[in-house]
Amino acid sequence: MRPIAMPPALILALAPMxxxxxxxxxxxxxxxxxxxxREQFRAPLTPSDVTLNMERLAGGLEHPWGIATLPGxxxxxxxxxxxxxxxxxxxxTLSPPLSGTPEVLAARQGGLLDVALAPDFASTxxxxxxxxxxxxxxxxxxxxxxxxxxxxxxxxxxxxxxVQAPASRNPMxxxxxxxxxxxxxxxxxxxxxxxxQERLFAQDLDKTYGKVIRVNRDGSVPxxxxxxxxxxxxxxxxxxxxxxxxxxxxxxxxTLWTIEHGPKGGDELNRPEPGLxxxxxxxxxxxxxxxxxxxSGDAVREGxxxxxxxxxxxxxxGGMAFHAGAAFGDWNxxxxxxxxxPGGVVRLSLDDGVVxxxxxxxxxxxxxxxxxxxxxxxxxxxxxxxxxxVLHVTPGG
Numbered sequence: 001m002r003p004i005a006m007p008p009a010l011i012l013a014l015a016p017m018x019x020x021x022x023x024x025x026x027x028x029x030x031x032x033x034x035x036x037x038r039e040q041f042r043a044p045l046t047p048s049d050v051t052l053n054m055e056r057l058a059g060g061l062e063h064p065w066g067i068a069t070l071p072g073x074x075x076x077x078x079x080x081x082x083x084x085x086x087x088x089x090x091x092x093t094l095s096p097p098l099s100g101t102p103e104v105l106a107a108r109q110g111g112l113l114d115v116a117l118a119p120d121f122a123s124t125x126x127x128x129x130x131x132x133x134x135x136x137x138x139x140x141x142x143x144x145x146x147x148x149x150x151x152x153x154x155x156x157x158x159x160x161x162x163v164q165a166p167a168s169r170n171p172m173x174x175x176x177x178x179x180x181x182x183x184x185x186x187x188x189x190x191x192x193x194x195x196x197q198e199r200l201f202a203q204d205l206d207k208t209y210g211k212v213i214r215v216n217r218d219g220s221v222p223x224x225x226x227x228x229x230x231x232x233x234x235x236x237x238x239x240x241x242x243x244x245x246x247x248x249x250x251x252x253x254x255t256l257w258t259i260e261h262g263p264k265g266g267d268e269l270n271r272p273e274p275g276l277x278x279x280x281x282x283x284x285x286x287x288x289x290x291x292x293x294x295x296s297g298d299a300v301r302e303g304x305x306x307x308x309x310x311x312x313x314x315x316x317x318g319g320m321a322f323h324a325g326a327a328f329g330d331w332n333x334x335x336x337x338x339x340x341x342p343g344g345v346v347r348l349s350l351d352d353g354v355v356x357x358x359x360x361x362x363x364x365x366x367x368x369x370x371x372x373x374x375x376x377x378x379x380x381x382x383x384x385x386x387x388x389x390v391l392h393v394t395p396g397g
Contacts, residue, residue, distance in 0.1 A: 001040070013299030024360050029267035029312045033285050033299040036306045039121065041285075043309070046349070046357040050328065050397030057380065058092050065321070066114035066130075066177075067372045067380060071122050074152075074365040076372070078382070078390065079129070081111035087152045088390060099154030100146060105132040105139040108171040114319075116178045118145075118217065126217070127155060130176040130188060137167035139176045141208075143188045145217065161186065162236065165206045168193040173244040173261075177319065181214070182254030185222050187238065188213040189245035189258060192280070199281045202241055205233035210280060212245065212258065212272045214238040226275030239272035243280045247320035247337060257308075259320050259337055263284040263294060265312035269335075269348070269355070270305070276358040279304040285312055309348070309355045316341035318384070319370035325377020327395050336379065338368040343380065346372065365391065 012237040024045055034043035063081035067088075077087045083104040087095040104112050110132030118126035127146045133142035141164040146155035146300060173191030181187055192202040192210035202210025205227060213236045216226055247259030258270050266286025270278055283301050300306065318338030323331040335348040343366050349357035351384035360367070362381065369384035378394045 024328055024363075028229070028311045031285060031287050031299075031312060033312075036300055037354075040307065040309055041312075043348070043355045043358045046330075046359055048330065048347070048359060048361075052361065053394050053396045055392045055394075057390045057392045058088055058094055059387065060094070061086075061382075061390070062281055062386055063111070063369075063384055064388045064390065065112065065369055065384070066116075067190065067370055067390070068115045068117050068127075069372060069374065070117070072086055074245070075391075076380070077115050077127065077148075079112045079115050079116075079291045080173045080388075081113070082106045083112045083131075085112065085115065085129070086237040095152065098148075098152070100156055100158055102131055102142070102144050102160075103134060105134040105171060106317070107132075107139075108163045110139055110171040110174055113174065116180065119180055119184065121148075125150070128161075128178045128186065130174075130178050132174050133160070133163060135163070135167045137331075138169040139163035139171055139174075140167050140186075141176045143176070143186070143213075143215075145176050150362065158176045159219075161217070162188050162208075164190055164361065165234075166207060168195075168198060168209075170198060171352070175245050177246065177248035177258075179248045179250055179256070181250060181256060181296075184217070186215050186217055187248060187256055188215070189242070189248050189260075191244035191246075191261075192242070192259050194244070197230055199243070201278070202243065202280050203282065205230065205237060205240065208234055208237065210242040211240050211255065212238040212242065212248075214274075218229050224274075224364075238274055239276050239278060239281070241278040241280050241303065242270075242272075243268075243284075249316050249320045249322055249335075250320050252324070252333065256390040257322075258336070259317040261317060262310070262312075262314055264289050264291075265314060266294075267311040267317055268307035269337075270310040271304075272351070276305050277303070278307070285310045286314075308353070315339040315346055317346075317369060319382075321371045321373045321379070323373055323379075325373065325375060327377030328380070329377060330375075336371050338371050338381070340367045340369065340384065362393070
């Protein structure tokens with residue numbers, strides 16, 4: 001990828017924003033649960049000793065949620081939660097809304113959410129979206145695929161490949177990311193719609209609340225899904241017991257990782273495996289927002305999986321990506337996770353599947369909803385606000 005040509009009017013001269021570990025205060029915990037193993041909580045805060053330069057590539061976006069890189073120098077597709085999909089050119093030009101996008105329920109946390117390109121996009125031009133779909137009885141997390149016009153003006157042949165069931169009247173906790181797994185199947189993450197009654201559905205195999213879903217690209221069910229042939233179970237389910245998964249990415253080995261919102265405390269990094277139960281709302285490392293125990297009141301219970309890592313207080317995670325590339329090369333293989341609260345980017349260094357370092361970066365930029373690592377190792381962050389933006393982050397001189 002050639003360097004991004006930045007329009008001068010959009011360049012922001014900002015001070016270097018590298019953050020030393022000693023400058024960060026974790027803050028008080030909400031609960032006193034001990035971690036199940038040492039590396040599960042509050043890894044050593046380790047500074048990268050780098051400075052970060054930021055340039056605003058685009059502004060004026062209304063709650064941008066997802067971003068996907070088009071091949072070559074064609075720029076990006078960016079979603080806005082109210083229901084718009086836009087093309088962002090390398091020079092910062094934003095297109096009018098693309099035609100053909102599905103109708104969304106743009107209420108509370110609902111709207112047009114994630115966007116991803118098929119691995120063979122260059123030949124198929126397939127684009128995948130997740131969104132809050134208005135249905136009888138309320139709304140549901142849905143995933144759709146369509147074909148992007150060569151002139152980038154819109155989508156054609158848009159069809160759902162997954163619709164969550166049952167409908168919910170609570171427009172909260174939709175998830176949702178869409179990512180391609182190493183075998184070419186599609187993972188869609190969902191939430192459990194937050195309410196006291198509906199959160200229980202995360203444990204139910206006859207409902208797709210609080211799940212990782214795995215489907216083929218046309219929405220059909222992979223024959224090796226873990227609940228195929230299980231009486232009463234929905235056969236698109238891959239894993240269960242999740243709260244609200246807003247981050248998902250595949251590492252260099254082809255393994256799926258997710259990050260989900262906890263309640264007051266207890267955001268989780270997970271490595272979902274087929275058929276396993278990740279515990280929500282039976283167990284949690286957090287507590288109710290008004291105080292008091294979640295579910296069983298335990299953080300560990302036999303038969304329920306433990307997170308790879310958890311946060312208390314929370315980071316309120318958005319999207320995530322694995323770093324690769326020459327820029328910030330020491331971070332290769334690390335997770336870059338979005339933070340909505342307190343904001344910024346969280347870097348996690350992994351060793352043999354556990355977190356060994358954490359770093360907080362870009363702590364003053366606001367609510368970061370998604371991260372897109374570019375081929376050269378620099379990265380884009382989406383700032384989620386009513387006047388949102390796309391920032392390009394490069395190493396400082």
